Amino acid sequence: MTSPIDTAQGRITPIILAGGTGTRLWPMSRTARPKQFLALVGTQSLFQETLLRLGGDTRYGAPVIVTNEEYRFLVAEQAQEVGIVPASIVLEPAMRNTAPAIAAATLIAARDGEERLVHVLPSDHLVTVDDAYRATLDIAERAALEGSLATFGITPTEPATGFGYIEAGEKLASGAHRVKRFVEKPDAERAAALIAMGDHYWNSGMFLFRAGDFLAECAALATEVLEAAETAVARACEDLDFLRLDAEAFAVAPEISVDYAIFEKTALAAVVPSPIVWSDLGSWDAVWKSGARDADNNLGIGNVTLNGLTRSLVISQGHHVVVDGLDDVVVLASEDAVYVGRLSEAQAVGAVVKQLKADPQTRHLTEIHRTSYRPWGGYASVLDGERFQVKRLFVHPGKRLSLQKHFHRSEHWIVVRGTAEVQVGDTVRTVRENESVYIPQGELHRLGNPGKILLELVEVQTGSYLGEDDIVRVEDEFGRS
């Protein structure tokens, strides 16, 4: 953990969208930990890199982060790890696409005044901070101060078919252009034609505007969205570090993207031509393009040996992976699954995920990783036996699990790092490194880390039923009892 980054002076409130559930980067991304929370390139997750990019720029204040119930602890923990204190972590009670989420977050940002600048951005894109990037931001900020709702139009580097395009019209004083029209995702031929025109840009899904301007356009063009968002925010309740939007009010909001609801209709839309180094990492192909490739055009990450391989992506998160004498392949080895396919057809992963999801035997491979994260730390399953399993647990300093019991299993805990405070029945005792403790079936127990360093345990569970749902929580510090 780093010391908090000072965002008190920033004049722009970032709104970070961190609720996406994409699994296009399977087997690394799963429903329980999608792309934005993974460290795919480098040691920080994309969400953390986004936070650090903003935290390193004095124009930004503390971010408003929009996510959902399932990712709230991930968001809080990953923000804390990089020393960013959010202005708010807003929880969407349901997925209603981007318009209601952005409207609600903008209402929260507008508590600092209608004149407040807001920068809406996804949490899972890769951006290089350089002079071109800073110049682009300057133009977007001036455009917003002119009264425009600014979009960032990435200068195309190839006839991509995975993005919508924005056609730029007349140039404004800020350096941005009035938007002439939005173009749906084109086919390859049309994409080439659009690029040849020189005035079409990729729609990046990033926006910069004055809160009041956006809300006024909402009122005019998407009344129902705004009304639902206003009620959901007004009735929101604080829960620990989170702001939980009112579920009933939010459910009434139309499910619609901010592009359809506002940007394609408003006369205020401007596009900022953005000659920046950017990737949405929307497929393994995009990950390969954005990485540091070797002389044979390969990107290898982790424990890999590449022999006579060309134009390929190989990532391993554990196993030693050897790839030999092939071209244009993607080989991905996660903790529990391996994917091998053609790199140039990397979008095929989507169909595979659908297929695995449809089969009860393989569904879990699309949903969870072997390591699960919890508000107090987490655990990884390391061995599944018959009537026993072994897990590795880690508990953050100062955190405690719930007071709980299990009907069908007993547990042996061996502390391998740090110091544990363990309650079994009515007795509380300290368990040190290389000591163990036994929790009989049905006995109330609680595990905490009273120390200053991470606590690590090996847990051996034995019993006839070892499912995660055999748990009775009697008391919990995270509102889960």
Place this chain on the structure above:
Amino acid sequence: MTSPIDTAQGRITPIILAGGTGTRLWPMSRTARPKQFLALVGTQSLFQETLLRLGGDTRYGAPVIVTNEEYRFLVAEQAQEVGIVPASIVLEPAMRNTAPAIAAATLIAARDGEERLVHVLPSDHLVTVDDAYRATLDIAERAALEGSLATFGITPTEPATGFGYIEAGEKLASGAHRVKRFVEKPDAERAAALIAMGDHYWNSGMFLFRAGDFLAECAALATEVLEAAETAVARACEDLDFLRLDAEAFAVAPEISVDYAIFEKTALAAVVPSPIVWSDLGSWDAVWKSGARDADNNLGIGNVTLNGLTRSLVISQGHHVVVDGLDDVVVLASEDAVYVGRLSEAQAVGAVVKQLKADPQTRHLTEIHRTSYRPWGGYASVLDGERFQVKRLFVHPGKRLSLQKHFHRSEHWIVVRGTAEVQVGDTVRTVRENESVYIPQGELHRLGNPGKILLELVEVQTGSYLGEDDIVRVEDEFGRS
């Protein structure tokens, strides 16, 4: 374990060569557990399938098995598992190629008389037992009784370049042919020409002869080989279930194959045309050819999903492996490594193994598996942490580990199946399922399985040094102290 198979009446002594160390089927085969001991297709290892093939045929007596020090417990255990009681398990003190090993084993078989028939065969080939196979054996047996040294010449099914060829000459009364000549491994063009002649067969490395005839030819053509073998057998010592050849005497034997030393020189060589279903499984390509392929010509074994894949081999021993939209690939996922390459160039695995062996970081991947086998059972490493590791141990009924101690680690044992007898210091106690025991650093201890079912434990080791070599064996039942 099965009840022993009765081999008392058999008139042929099989000599099974089970000392090979090949790693051409990496990542599944490793130096510590080569191909013959793996269950690649089906539930038995190739060695066990060989034992069962012989055990199911009344012409065979108990086998003489030739192997080396390192594989002796594997051989004994796998034979026991399928209910075969070997006549002898002969340990080669050094690798001297096939001539000295076969000479020594034939001398042992000849203790039942010089007239004894001997069938020499590798332990890692796949053979289908059918009428053609039985008819071929009948001819070979008649040829041996005629006084020939019979070789089995497999009827070629393609112009293979991986085998030597045998040219058949005049037909003998038995149905075998006198050998005209042996041909070295040809190139593809020459292989095609040889096949076109119709009288050339693959050299399978299997032989059938009368012990006395072979030893007489040895005396005439390979005197040094025979003399070294005679001394090594005469001075051999019995060690538990094993016959350990005398190292000093055996070391004097020339390192030479039985083909070069005897068969290419003798006038008694005969070839039995063998129209049998046979594979040496010498490469992944051969495994693919010998397996039950699907309509797309794929062979998938284990936890695999194959999508739009053609002419490929995919094997998984753990991870779920998805292979998507490729042709002619081999994807192999073992417990700790993944290999992806072109199936039609499957011999490239050899170069990869050399490369991994040369690097101290990856050498272990060619030598050992995550599961190690010991005379008492075995263990698999399931988690390597910083200053701790977790292993899964299994102990066969009635077996005991050595009385031992470790200077640098303590151990926690949790019994998850069966019953353990544990000695710590001077105290011996019974540890039952779901009970645990702690072994402090430096304390003498011993683990045994007094029960009738497999004992399984989870072991958590903690300490500053966790290498396998931190062990002092005070007493051992397997001659290792």
